[in-house]
């Protein structure tokens with residue numbers, strides 16, 4: 001009876017280790033503490049309506065220039081083209097709304113957020129279309145997280161920096177997706193539907209491909225790194241000995 005209980009405990013810990021990484025909202029600037037349904041999400045953010053880390057307000061702001069979210073100015077080297085902008089809007093929705101980023105959340109020492117995402121494997125096509133739709137646009141920065149002149153309340157190119165074509169600043173799609181947000185993304189050679197990379201765009205607003213990918217990486221992390229699970233595994237044979 002007791003041994004049975006212990007086995008059940010171990011099994012549920014294994015499950016919990018994986019579940020620890022599922023349905024998580026990072027401790028960011030605007031994220032909800034828990035994911036939940038949001039039936040009024042706006043525009044490109046609607047894909048996450050069944051389980052979202054963003055509020056309706058955040059989803060609206062994700063579509064604005066210099067929104068209250070981060071006061072980020074997409075038009076720092078002339079007006080960003082519509083075809084390029086839609087990817088940045090999608091990226092913002094993904095970052096703010098996705099509850100499937102648990103395996104890549106890390107703690108950071110930053111004034112504006114306590115957690116960030118690192119090395120989220122971005123599907124080849126999602127990165128390449130983003131790059132291709134933006135490569136004729138201009139920027140003055142390789143890392144859009146730092147180095148800006150914020151004195152007027154939004155980011156502007158600092159004196160001495162040059163506006164150059166994105167395809168000049170970033171020679172490849174991989175370079176672009178990885179460097180832009182200081183390695184929040186990692187370029188993946190895997191393709192959409194492979195179960196090994198995250199998409200930012202979805203067909204019919206169906207985010208389940210990403211749920212599957214998150215479960216896969218959560219399983220990898222869960223089996224290797226949970227100290228709670230390791231101690232349970234150690235205790236199990238010991239406690240069985242005491243029982244005989």
Ligand SMILES: *[C@@H]1O[C@H](CO)[C@@H](O)[C@H](O)[C@H]1NC(C)=O
Nearest residue numbers: 055056057058059060061068
């Ligand atoms: C959402 O936006 C509306 C309109 O701007 C505002 O009145 C409301 O207080 C906001 N809600 C939250 C939770 O921030």
Ligand SMILES: *[C@@H]1O[C@H](CO)[C@@H](O)[C@H](O)[C@H]1NC(C)=O
Nearest residue numbers: 149150151152157158159160
């Ligand atoms: C930052 O912008 C202000 C104007 O808003 C300007 O006076 C200042 O020289 C700029 N500094 C740098 C380093 O770009």
